[in-house]
Amino acid sequence: MTRSLRARFAWAGLAMTAGLMLVLGLVLQGLFERHVEREAEVQLEVDLRILARVVATGEGIAARLPPLPDPRFAEPFSGLYWQIRDTxxxxxxxxxxxxxxxxxxxxxxxxxxxxxxxxxxxxxGGKMIALERELGEAPGGPLRAVVAVDRKVLDATKRAFFWEFLPVLALLALAMLVASLVQGVIALRPIADARRALAALRAGKRERLSGALPAELDGLAQDFDALLEGQRRASRIARERAADLAHGLRTPLALLAARARELEGRGELEAAAELRELADAMQARLARELARAHIHGPPRLGGRVALAPLARRIADALARSPAGERLAWEVAVPDGLTLTGDEGDMLELLGSLLDNAGKWARARVRVMAEAAPEGLVLRVEDDGPGIAPQDRRAALTRGVRLDASVSGTGLGLAIAQDIVAAYGGALELEASEWGGLGVRITLPPGGGQTSTTT
Known part of the structure; x- marks a missing residue:
């Protein structure tokens, strides 16, 4: 069976219309047959009374045959007959x-x-409907008179009625089919309303589904809202627990770092290096997991995020840092470009990419964004040394630092990749226009729906 409700309504309407028209046709045909037979019997009874009257007042049957009004009594084998017999x-x-x-x-x-x-x-040899009566008052003795009509005459009338009524029946069937389709469209309208309400929910234009659907679906909307609220609560609790865990591990990590310094002071350099390496790995893992726990993703109703103000705010903040004062920060993002998502996620994404670009750039950093058929395309470029093609995969691995002389945890690109993956997008590393690193991010319409306003 087809999964389309519209097709199901259409087939059900077609089947019901066909069945109803068949029953209606049979019933009307039966009623008309009964009507025709009754009218024929009434006419036969009239003819029989005329026969009785003529015979009763006549001078004898042989001398005077009764003239009946219908000329078919005089036409051979016309289907209308009378007969009188002396008993x-x-x-x-x-x-x-x-x-x-x-x-x-x-x-x-x-x-x-x-x-x-x-x-x-x-x-x-065909069957006839006949009315018989004894004319006991006739002169000369009792007579039996019969008037009959051939069923073929009645059948011809019935067929003529059927062919005349068939177009009316077809028009009625068409009207009922159209009415059934219209009823199906009206019945499916709440589903379209539900889809629009869900789209508005995803776009951040509404926070609940209740009130947007018909009363018959209000229970479903309330259950959906309860489920959505439960997911929000669970996500919030998970992020709070991750933050609590991070805060709880900072003290042990600080103690490990202090212990490493003590070992260095006593000359146990190898043990101190192992301990410091272990603490750095734990710190990097903790930082990434904490960042991943704070990724909301498109399911969260964060509304629409304007990218241009967000990118300018991050670029201005980095430009005031000691390392960023020497760089030229360029933001080429249209003012009307927005996407559906969480502002915190976009802040973390742009912050990670711009901070990473600022560490490696020699003189300039640029962030660009545009709405494309495949979704939102975001590019962050710098004029630094770049990353060789064979090292680009490793650069996206958590905690990997291609140059230990540059400060950081090596998590910037990895965290950005986690955020992009949460939105169903793709992150690619390539060469920039100036020979440095270019990070290209594509967020599809399903993950981050883009729009441009004027």
């Missing part, structure tokens, strides 16, 4: 339409005044 002598008089054929009447005659409805065989 004593067996003498029979027929309408010209019988063409000499004798109708087989019922053995038991009806009582005087009674009207019998019987099924007889006609000239062609």
């Amino acid at each position: 004593r002598t067996g003498e029979t008089w027929r309408s010209p339409s019988l063409g000499g054929f004798t109708l087989e009447m019922q053995p038991a005659p009806p009582r005087p005044g009674e009207l019998h409805r019987v099924i007889l065989r006609g000239p062609g």
Whole structure:
């Protein structure tokens, strides 16, 4: 079965329309058949009364055949017949339409005044609807009169009605199918509303789903909001615990560093180096895990983040540092460029990249961003020595420092990569325009939806 609800509504509407039209057609056809037969019987009864009246006032059947109004009684095998029989002598008089054929009447005659409805065989062997009556008041003795109509005549009327009603039935079926499709569209509208509400939720335009859906889906919206609130609470608790752990380990790490200095003072340089290396590794691991714990990612409802003010703020702060005063900081980010995400994540991402670029740059650092078909493209470039292609993979490994003479933990690019991965993006290292390092980041629409406003 198809997974599309729209297709299910369409097939259900088509099946229900077809079934309903079939039942309606059969019912109407049956009602019309009953109507036609009743009208035929009424007309036969009128003809039979005319026969009885003419016979009762006539001078004899042989001398005067009863003239009936319908001309089909005079047309051979027209489907409309009458016959009169003398119950004593067996003498029979027929309408010209019988063409000499004798109708087989019922053995038991009806009582005087009674009207019998019987099924007889006609000239062609077909069934006929007949009304029979005894004309006991006729001069000369009792007579039995029968008036009959061939079912073929009635069937022709029924077929004509069916073909005339078929276009109406088809139009009715089409109208019902359209109404069913419209009903399906209306029924599926809450799903579209839910999608728009979820999109607004992701874009930070609303914080809850409740109130955005119809009353029938309000329970689902409340459950979703409760689940979302539970995830927020769990994420907040996890970050707080990570921070508590980091603060709790700083004292042991400080003691390890002090112990390493004591060992150096006593001349145990090898043991001091091992201890210091262990403390540095723990410090680097702690710094990265703490940074990763603070990554919110796109699921958090952080709203839309304007990149240009954020990039200028970080660049201005680094430009006032002792190492950054000698550099030219260029921010080429459109003012209207925004993305859906957490401001803290973007602050950590840009801060890590710009800080890393400032450590290696000789004279200038540049940050650029633009909205592209694949999402948001962010580039941070410097004019430093750059990284050789064979070393770029290692530069993204946590704690790896390609040049120990430059201060730092070697975590800047690794933390940036973690943030980009949380948003479903990609981070690539390449050569900059000035020969230094260029960091290219692509955040897809699913992870960080971009927009440009004027």
